[in-house]
Amino acid sequence: xxxxxxxxxxxxxxxxxxxxSHKNRAMAAGDExxxxxxxxxxxxxRPRIAFNxxxxxxxxxxxxxxxxxxxxxxxxxxxxxxPVLIHGGKPVCESLVIVEYIDQIWSSxxxxxxxxxxxxxxxxxxxxxxxxxxxxxxxxxxxxxxDEAAKxxxxxxxxxxxxxxxxxxxxxxxGKSFFAGDSIGFVDIALGSLIGWxxxxxxxxGVKLFDEERIPGLAKWAERFCSSDAAMGIIPxxxxxxxxxxxxxDAFRSAALPxx
Amino acid sequence: xxxxxxxxxxxxxxGMWASPAVHxxxxxxxxxxxxxxxxxxxxxxxxxxxxxxxxxxxxHGGRPVVESLVILEYIDEVWSGAAGAPPLLPENxxxxxxxxxxxxxxxxxxxxxxxxxxxxxxxxxxxxxRSLEEILEVLEKELKSKEGEFFGGRSIGYLDLAVGWMPFxxxxxLEGVLDCKVMNAIKFPTFYLWSxxxxxxxxxxxxxxxxxxxxxxxxIEYFIKYRQLYSDSPK
Numbered sequence: 001x002x003x004x005x006x007x008x009x010x011x012x013x014x015x016x017x018x019x020x021s022h023k024n025r026a027m028a029a030g031d032e033x034x035x036x037x038x039x040x041x042x043x044x045x046r047p048r049i050a051f052n053x054x055x056x057x058x059x060x061x062x063x064x065x066x067x068x069x070x071x072x073x074x075x076x077x078x079x080x081x082x083p084v085l086i087h088g089g090k091p092v093c094e095s096l097v098i099v100e101y102i103d104q105i106w107s108s109x110x111x112x113x114x115x116x117x118x119x120x121x122x123x124x125x126x127x128x129x130x131x132x133x134x135x136x137x138x139x140x141x142x143x144x145x146x147d148e149a150a151k152x153x154x155x156x157x158x159x160x161x162x163x164x165x166x167x168x169x170x171x172x173x174x175g176k177s178f179f180a181g182d183s184i185g186f187v188d189i190a191l192g193s194l195i196g197w198x199x200x201x202x203x204x205x206g207v208k209l210f211d212e213e214r215i216p217g218l219a220k221w222a223e224r225f226c227s228s229d230a231a232m233g234i235i236p237x238x239x240x241x242x243x244x245x246x247x248x249x250d251a252f253r254s255a256a257l258p259x260x
Numbered sequence: 261x262x263x264x265x266x267x268x269x270x271x272x273x274x275g276m277w278a279s280p281a282v283h284x285x286x287x288x289x290x291x292x293x294x295x296x297x298x299x300x301x302x303x304x305x306x307x308x309x310x311x312x313x314x315x316x317x318x319x320h321g322g323r324p325v326v327e328s329l330v331i332l333e334y335i336d337e338v339w340s341g342a343a344g345a346p347p348l349l350p351e352n353x354x355x356x357x358x359x360x361x362x363x364x365x366x367x368x369x370x371x372x373x374x375x376x377x378x379x380x381x382x383x384x385x386x387x388x389x390r391s392l393e394e395i396l397e398v399l400e401k402e403l404k405s406k407e408g409e410f411f412g413g414r415s416i417g418y419l420d421l422a423v424g425w426m427p428f429x430x431x432x433x434l435e436g437v438l439d440c441k442v443m444n445a446i447k448f449p450t451f452y453l454w455s456x457x458x459x460x461x462x463x464x465x466x467x468x469x470x471x472x473x474x475x476x477x478x479x480i481e482y483f484i485k486y487r488q489l490y491s492d493s494p495k
Contacts, residue, residue, distance in 0.1 A: 076396055078365055092357045094364055101357040118337035119323060125330040 031088030033058040041081035043095040045193035075158035134161035200241035269321030280330035280425030363422035427455035436480035
């Protein structure tokens, strides 16, 4: 298609640097790095953990809850969601896409987040997609107003999904500490980023999700993950998230916001 | 006639003819010049993928790969230099991330949108149609920014394959079954031109029969029945 209109990325970032100099230049590891997000979001935790693994510094721009900054709206007009990584002025969206991007750009720093073998990569991507498909939506009834039936169903789904993930952990880890083996990898990040909220749900619903009898492998893995260098300080305490979820529910109640 | 893949192992694609996700994978295999083995028996679909019970499943050397977008990446990595075909995903990491993001966006948003249009009562249908239009707006902009006819630039790429289901299946499902139109050639002229490619049936020789599609009437018939079946049952 003829380039009669400026490229899409031009709409996203109003900078004084002419479009042409950005367009074909590959982003280098040393370019400016900003992450838009907040401390409570599991999705935002993912790139943060990835950066920690790689030992990379970045500027963390926290969104004010309830408002979307101009920067966010400009950087992710399609979705208007966090996290958004801005690298050398160009936005990258979708938490797992960002993690893969980080792994590629900083391939020579820290461990590889994705395995090298194509089949293992496909398995890792499948399980990460599974986490997003089966787990991430189940937190909704605990953040919005929901009846007990909806909450009970969400718990059921989470328990079932965690059971499958327990089997996946046995197969993938082959006796080692993480899904990826000796060090944290893609599936570890995808699931590990949710531990904060999973534990918060345990408090809110009065159920044990990381049950040592039902899912012994994952129960120990969760401890290991949270105390790792990469995740240190990133996974919020359950109490903080319980507090946060109360604030969210109040905000939704009063503002009657459309669902996001 | 079972031709084995570059890696020396047999390739089988399992899935249902009416599923767009299955065709997406079939196109990728054809682009890479990979032939499937149609002769050998293989384990039942459920045995291979008991977790999600989904189609399609690519079986390579006896090992299953599931989730069509994951399969596309797998195919791109395994057959990276195959048949002189350019890579499906862009080399540039930023462009790669962009293609993945847009594919995920369309996948997620269209699932809900098509459900609303297809199964929901009349009043919700409007919401579904608007969602589909929003997707088309994004894709229209994206296409305009490319040098070349495709999302992949001058050759078919990952994003072309990821959204290539839209012209035929939205045509079948919306126009054929429900008689409503969303792919407006005036609102979305660039997308319209691109979609002509995916509607070639039979395809022009130039494209070497990469894009295969089921017969339109058969697909419409199938979805009419499918809709009746699921409309009457509680969600």
